[in-house]
Amino acid sequence: MAKQEKSFLSYVTGNALPRETAVDRLILLQQHMDFSRHKLVMALIMLVNTIGASFLVHRWVPNTNIEAWITINLGLALLLVVDFLLKRGRPAPKQVSGKYLRRSEFLAIAFGLSWGSLPFFVGPDENAAMIMGGLMITPMSAGMASMLTRVPRIVLRYATAAFVACAAYSAFYQSVTGATICAMMIFFKFALYLGARSSYLVYRSDIDATIKAEESRDLLIGALEASHQAFAIFNDVGDVIVENQLHQKVFSLREDSLEPVDKPIRRDGVYWQKSVEHITGVGTVVVYTDVTRMEEVRFEIENARNEAEAANEAKTRFLASMSAELKVPLDVISACAGVIGSSSNIPCNEEEVSTYADKIGEQAMILSSTLDGIINFTRMERDDYLAQSSEVSVSEVINNVVRKFTEGEYARFADRLKVSVPQNLSADMDENSFEIIVRNIIKNALEAGSSAPIVVKAGMVSGVGLVVMVRDRGRGMTQDVLERAFEPFFHSRPAHQKYDHSTGVGLGLSVARRLADAQGLRIKLRSEPGRGTTAFITVPETLVRRAVPQDKTDAVDVAVNDLPELQKKTG
Numbered sequence: 001m002a003k004q005e006k007s008f009l010s011y012v013t014g015n016a017l018p019r020e021t022a023v024d025r026l027i028l029l030q031q032h033m034d035f036s037r038h039k040l041v042m043a044l045i046m047l048v049n050t051i052g053a054s055f056l057v058h059r060w061v062p063n064t065n066i067e068a069w070i071t072i073n074l075g076l077a078l079l080l081v082v083d084f085l086l087k088r089g090r091p092a093p094k095q096v097s098g099k100y101l102r103r104s105e106f107l108a109i110a111f112g113l114s115w116g117s118l119p120f121f122v123g124p125d126e127n128a129a130m131i132m133g134g135l136m137i138t139p140m141s142a143g144m145a146s147m148l149t150r151v152p153r154i155v156l157r158y159a160t161a162a163f164v165a166c167a168a169y170s171a172f173y174q175s176v177t178g179a180t181i182c183a184m185m186i187f188f189k190f191a192l193y194l195g196a197r198s199s200y201l202v203y204r205s206d207i208d209a210t211i212k213a214e215e216s217r218d219l220l221i222g223a224l225e226a227s228h229q230a231f232a233i234f235n236d237v238g239d240v241i242v243e244n245q246l247h248q249k250v251f252s253l254r255e256d257s258l259e260p261v262d263k264p265i266r267r268d269g270v271y272w273q274k275s276v277e278h279i280t281g282v283g284t285v286v287v288y289t290d291v292t293r294m295e296e297v298r299f300e301i302e303n304a305r306n307e308a309e310a311a312n313e314a315k316t317r318f319l320a321s322m323s324a325e326l327k328v329p330l331d332v333i334s335a336c337a338g339v340i341g342s343s344s345n346i347p348c349n350e351e352e353v354s355t356y357a358d359k360i361g362e363q364a365m366i367l368s369s370t371l372d373g374i375i376n377f378t379r380m381e382r383d384d385y386l387a388q389s390s391e392v393s394v395s396e397v398i399n400n401v402v403r404k405f406t407e408g409e410y411a412r413f414a415d416r417l418k419v420s421v422p423q424n425l426s427a428d429m430d431e432n433s434f435e436i437i438v439r440n441i442i443k444n445a446l447e448a449g450s451s452a453p454i455v456v457k458a459g460m461v462s463g464v465g466l467v468v469m470v471r472d473r474g475r476g477m478t479q480d481v482l483e484r485a486f487e488p489f490f491h492s493r494p495a496h497q498k499y500d501h502s503t504g505v506g507l508g509l510s511v512a513r514r515l516a517d518a519q520g521l522r523i524k525l526r527s528e529p530g531r532g533t534t535a536f537i538t539v540p541e542t543l544v545r546r547a548v549p550q551d552k553t554d555a556v557d558v559a560v561n562d563l564p565e566l567q568k569k570t571g
Contacts, residue, residue, distance in 0.1 A: 008197045012156050017098040023208050025095060030207075031151045032096045035104055036087055038147050043080035045143060046073060046111070053136050057122055060132075069121040072114050079107070105157050112158040115140055116165025119178075126175040130166065134181045137162045138188055145192055150203055152196035159189050217242070230272065230288035234258060241283055251288065258284045264291050271295040336360045389519065391545050392434055394425040394458055394466065401438045402456065405446070413446055421458040426545045427466055433515040437523070440508035441470050441535045448474020448533060466539040473532040482527050486513045 011018065018024040050073040057066045115137050119129030141159040148155050163185050170178030230250055232243035238258060240247075250267050258278075264271040265288070272288040279285055336359050398421050406414035445454045452473035461467045477485065486509050509523075516523050520540060527533035 008152075008200060011200075012153050012193075012196075017101060017153075022211050023204065026207055026211065027150070027204060028098055028101070029093070029096050032098075032100055033092065034148060034150050035101065035154065036084075039080045039084040041147065042144070043077045043084070045140075046077040046080070049136065049140060050074060050077070053118065053132070057132060060128060065121050069114070069118060076107070076111055076114060101151070101154075105154055108154045108158040109161045112161025112163075113165050116162035117169075119166065119169040126169075126173045127177040130170060130175060130178040130181045133166050133169070134185060137166065137185070141188070141192060145196060149196075149199045152200045155196060156193065159192055163189055229290070232286050234284045234286060236283070247288065258286065264295060333360050333364065388430050388432075389428050390431065391426050392429045392431045394427065394434075394468070394539075395421045395423050397431065397435050398438055398456060398458065398468070401435060401442060404439070405442060416446070416451070416453050417442070417456065418453045419456045421456065421468075424546055425458060425460075425466060427539045427543045428545060429521070429539070429543065430515075430519055433519060434521075437512045437515050437521070437537060438468065438470075440512040441523075441537065444508055445470050445472035445474070445533070445535070448472040448476075450474035450532065452532075460544070464538060465541040466544050468537040468539075469534060470537075471532065471534040476529040476531050476533055477525075477527040478529050482525060485525055486510055486523075 017028060050070055054066050054070050116133065118136055119126070119133040122129035122132055137159075141155070141162065144155045144158055145152075163182070166178070166185065167182050169175075170182050230244065230247035232247045232251070233241045235241055250270075250272075258276055260276045261274050264273050266272075269292075270290060271292045271294075273291045275287045275289070277285045277287075336357075398419065402417050402419055405417060442454070442456065450473050455471045456469070457471075458466065458468045513523055516537070520543060522538045522540075524536040524538065525533060526536070
């Protein structure tokens with residue numbers, strides 16, 4: 001309490017207004033606004049009291065010089081009115097320097113001296129003069145204290161100046177009545193001081209608590225913003241009281257139900273787990289936690305299980321199908337051989353023998369083709385697939401693949417494929433394998449989830465070789481997905497998302513990579529989420545047979561930072 005008393009005494013008696021702390025700056029601003037709002041009322045009160053005091057003086061004390069006093073007070077009241085009119089309509093300031101309040105203090109001192117000097121203008125009757133002065137000063141001080149509770153400096157400046165003027169009159173005329181009234185005014189001023197101090201300290205404490213509450217709220221909101229959780233507090237009817245930016249962005253200002261839910265809620269592709277806590281006196285706290293990754297993992301596990309089951313079923317169907325594919329030709333061969341065999345009891349002429357022999361040869365070719373397919377597949381799985389190398393026209397292969405993608409079920413993609421491939425480009429490759437590589441990569445681009453054009457270019461890059469580029473503007477891939485893009489049975493699309501034209505099981509890029517490795521080609525992917533994927537098929541310079549000069553081809557725009565990686569890949 002002593003510290004508060006000292007602080008308030010220093011405040012009301014000091015020459016400078018405090019502006020050091022946030023509390024001081026806010027108090028200074030509110031005092032500025034309070035005094036500005038009450039200037040007109042104070043001017044009217046001064047005007048009415050001046051007229052009332054002059055009437056009483058003329059009635060009780062004849063032969064006075066009260067007109068000069070009236071003129072002074074009316075002039076001061078006019079200053080208040082003019083200042084009010086000049087500042088009316090101006091926007092409220094964000095902060096103030098305190099100069100306006102300092103000028104207002106000098107004006108309050110002038111008011112106090114004017115009203116305290118009333119006895120000097122009343123006349124020779126000292127008793128009447130002091131009584132009249134005390135009668136006017138006391139209610140004026142009390143009225144100002146009630147209006148300007150937040151500005152005690154101005155109130156006490158007025159009261160002190162008025163008391164000094166009355167005390168000077170009493171001392172000049174050595175009036176016992178005046179001394180008595182001055183003593184009463186001292187007690188009044190002390191009471192006024194105590195009341196102003198109490199009100200001001202309570203006011204300052206409220207401001208301090210408000211600022212601390214706002215700071216705590218800001219800290220809480222800041223912590224909640226950094227937590228990546230959507231946070232909000234609701235009242236009993238479901239209206240939001242406070243919320244962080246994430247909740248404001250994702251969720252509404254009202255909650256239909258203030259109860260927790262068992263399953264995650266999906267909003268804009270993100271899964272949120274809702275938790276609710278009812279706190280007495282605060283409200284209902286609702287927190288949404290991002291559990292998208294957990295849900296994705298769950299989906300991936302379910303998808304992996306489904307793929308495993310599908311693979312098992314496919315294996316079963318494959319074995320069953322292969323059994324039928326092998327059994328039927330073998331049964332036909334066995335039957336025909338039995339008919340034309342030496343131990344057969346069925347007579348056959350030469351034409352019938354020839355027919356049976358043709359059937360045996362036909363079924364043998366079917367068996368051979370089926371077995372070759374199985375052997376080649378297993379060789380590719382064992383990385384010992386042997387490509388048949390020959391000079392291949394790159395433009396013919398690419399244009400052939402593109403033409404097939406613009407026919408049949410892919411006819412709707414005809415306008416999306418933009419091809420820029422020079423004619424005079426060829427290399428030693430397996431034509432069938434190269435066609436499969438290009439087809440799988442273009443198909444992967446078509447399935448990237450975008451309607452934007454797909455650019456296919458080809459050309460020579462110095463120090464690298466022949467580069468075929470396929471660029472889409474689809475959904476793109478994250479780094480984690482990009483690292484697994486060539487894994488068998490892996491999908492770059494989300495596990496829960498399917499495409500109408502997608503029938504693969506995640507082998508396209510894997511098969512393309514294995515076919516490329518088998519003949520010395522390299523495949524590189526560059527992708528960004530939301531910006532698409534670019535695939536580079538690189539044919540080493542040692543395999544290139546014909547190529548147009550680099551300065552005449554409008555083919556490949558490979559970023560400079562990609563060249564070292566491509567060079568390293570192509571060795």
